[in-house]
Amino acid sequence: MAGIKIDGKIIAQSVKDRVKKAAEELKTQGIDPCLATVLIGDNPASATYVKNKHKACQEVGIITKDHKLDANITQLELTNIIDNLNTDNSVHGILVQLPLPEQLDEFATTSRISPVKDVDGLTPYNVGLLVMKKAVLVACTPSGIMEMFDYHKISLEGENVVLINRSNLVGKPLYHLLLEKNATVITCHSKTKNLTELCQSADIIITAVGDRNRFTLTPEMIKKGGIVIDVAISRFQEKLVGDSDYDQIIQKASFATPVPGGVGPMTVAMLLKNTITAASLNSQIER
Numbered sequence: 001m002a003g004i005k006i007d008g009k010i011i012a013q014s015v016k017d018r019v020k021k022a023a024e025e026l027k028t029q030g031i032d033p034c035l036a037t038v039l040i041g042d043n044p045a046s047a048t049y050v051k052n053k054h055k056a057c058q059e060v061g062i063i064t065k066d067h068k069l070d071a072n073i074t075q076l077e078l079t080n081i082i083d084n085l086n087t088d089n090s091v092h093g094i095l096v097q098l099p100l101p102e103q104l105d106e107f108a109t110t111s112r113i114s115p116v117k118d119v120d121g122l123t124p125y126n127v128g129l130l131v132m133k134k135a136v137l138v139a140c141t142p143s144g145i146m147e148m149f150d151y152h153k154i155s156l157e158g159e160n161v162v163l164i165n166r167s168n169l170v171g172k173p174l175y176h177l178l179l180e181k182n183a184t185v186i187t188c189h190s191k192t193k194n195l196t197e198l199c200q201s202a203d204i205i206i207t208a209v210g211d212r213n214r215f216t217l218t219p220e221m222i223k224k225g226g227i228v229i230d231v232a233i234s235r236f237q238e239k240l241v242g243d244s245d246y247d248q249i250i251q252k253a254s255f256a257t258p259v260p261g262g263v264g265p266m267t268v269a270m271l272l273k274n275t276i277t278a279a280s281l282n283s284q285i286e287r
């Protein structure tokens with residue numbers, strides 16, 4: 001029997017409904033939640049992601065400020081823009097879309113954002129809080145995945161989870177969130193030796209490689225009744241694909257996410273949620 005689809009569109013909508021109510025509540029207190037986005041250069045995928053984020057903000061009553069910057073901007077110019085957003089009381093959340101053009105330093109950029117406006121959870125302060133189990137603003141894709149587990153009442157306690165990603169945006173925050181739920185977590189990457197064996201023994205696999213020429217998670221690599229969360233999205237043979245083929249994986253898994261329509265919508269929904277959290281945090285500080 002085929003497994004159950006973890007439908008990101010449905011779960012994201014339930015988050016958005018809650019965010020919309022919270023935004024209305026903030027407005028009654030005179031707070032008009034606002035997200036500023038910074039898009040540098042002309043990466044078409046990044047432009048699409050930012051456009052989708054703006055559209056979602058509009059749906060739930062969050063104002064957006066759109067900063068589109070030239071691909072050749074210097075680090076100093078970018079820092080000045082971030083500093084201005086940090087001190088602008090009408091802006092509650094700041095998102096600098098990644099990846100950045102080569103001349104810009106990702107750490108210098110993201111760590112310049114005020115921690116209370118850091119809706120990506122990427123500043124050292126917010127990462128530190130996450131490690132200490134005191135997180136307030138957490139990276140959107142990892143918190144979206146945790147929301148998916150919650151929605152389906154999937155218990156993580158004692159489960160063996162294999163993560164195939166070690167990035168600041170996905171693998172590292174997820175490691176801590178899963179550990180907090182008492183999962184046993186193994187973080188794999190391009191140098192991991194026995195990836196197939198590790199996957200075969202996992203109760204849950206969360207994969208985010210995003211390059212089918214390098215890696216495909218096949219049904220042979222998962223155990224019967226396992227759970228597969230596919231975070232990747234890339235173009236392969238004219239199609240948008242994840243790291244796995246959902247139609248095949250779901251025949252063997254107990255739960256799996258499709259691509260598209262899985263983790264992607266959750267990332268956007270959690271950004272909205274973080275913006276509302278940031279708006280209340282900011283207003284507490286202003287008072």
Ligand code: GUN
Pocket residue numbers: 095096097098099120140141169267
């Ligand atoms: N690029 C891909 N995913 C993300 C994300 O969650 N946040 C930012 N800022 N950039 C991204």
